[in-house]
Amino acid sequence: MLSLDHLVINTRFDTDAAEAQFRALGFTVTPRGFHTLGSINHAIVFEDHYLELIGLPADGSTVRAEIAASPIGTDGLVYRSDDAQRTYVRLRADGFDVTAPQHFSRPVEGLGDARFVTVRFTPGQFSGGRVYFCQHLTPEFVFRASWRSHANGAYALAALHLIDVEREAYARLGEPAPGFDLAFHARAAFDARFGTLAAHVALRAPRYGAITLRTPQWREMGDRATQAQLPFVVEAARSVVALPNFDTLLEFVP
Known part of the structure; x- marks a missing residue:
């Protein structure tokens, strides 16, 4: 069985508007994150999974290729990995073409860096959107109790x-x-x-x-x-x- 880690909505260069809409709908939206990969994000966090609003800086200061190339809207299905290296080996053994585990992070104010490892499929294996696996090295920086309560x-x-x-x-x-x-x-x-x-x-x-x-x-x-x-x-x-x-x-x- 595959455990959901998060779904992704690509907001491209309009992340401010997406954040405002989700707040207006009664969601608690996390402060803006800045990935070392160049993207920006907000999360709507639940008990053990979340919805991610991902985008790129409006000033064009950085560009993350797969975000720029993906259509605006819901475009990511991400499953949980407890060990990215083992996930990588298993997926290759099952006949999938995947890239080596990729490490990246984003600062969380007052706490440190939220760190992740992802295993991604090369394009063309799944139609509809991007599918990948994510291991959280610092889950306590993401699944905070104060972010899991929503007014709606x-x-x-x-x-x-x-x-x-x-x-x-x-x-x-x-x-x-x-x-x-x-x-x-x-x-x-x-x-x-x-x-x-x-x-x-x-x-x-x-x-x-x-x-x-x-x-x-x-x-x-x-x-x-x-x-x-x-x-x-x-x-x-x-x-x-x-x-x-x-x-x-x-x-x-x-």
């Missing part, structure tokens, strides 16, 4: 919705651990599930299109979306909020 009650990422994506490579990689699912849709089925809000997800394919989150306050997300001036629907068992500038839908369920 959100407590977990429940699903990633994939559109017109080939399942085979994902299935060969393994099944996600209980609590998080990969939901595969043909574009027509995605549009039927999300109705008029699906129009805010561009027609490019294959791609990742939506993220499902759990919160007991799912009914109130319409009020928060109204205040944030974002399109939304509230239905019998869920709310859905569109992020038009970030080509993504957020589905909130109990």
Whole structure:
């Protein structure tokens, strides 16, 4: 079973706006991080996983190639590794083409450097978005109690919705651990599930299109979306909020 580490929304050069929208929706957003790889980020942290808003400095002072080359919107699925070197060896033995473990870090004010090791797949093996593994060398700098409490009650990422994506490579990689699912849709089925809000997800394919989150306050997300001036629907068992500038839908369920 594969444990989710985080999902990634690529904000490109508009990270300020993404941060503001997630704060307006009632999320606690971590202070801005500056990776040694050149990217910037914020995280929305849950118990043992998180949603990452990643981007590049608006002044163009640094460029991280895979962020610049990836489309804006949800584009990253990251599983947890307890030992990056062992993960690298296992994936190679399973026939995947992966790059050697990559070390990087970002400062966390008052604590030190949050340090990570990632194992990445060379392009072309997974359709839809970037898939990789991440080992946390300093998890206490990421999963802080003060960052895990959200005004909107959100407590977990429940699903990633994939559109017109080939399942085979994902299935060969393994099944996600209980609590998080990969939901595969043909574009027509995605549009039927999300109705008029699906129009805010561009027609490019294959791609990742939506993220499902759990919160007991799912009914109130319409009020928060109204205040944030974002399109939304509230239905019998869920709310859905569109992020038009970030080509993504957020589905909130109990």
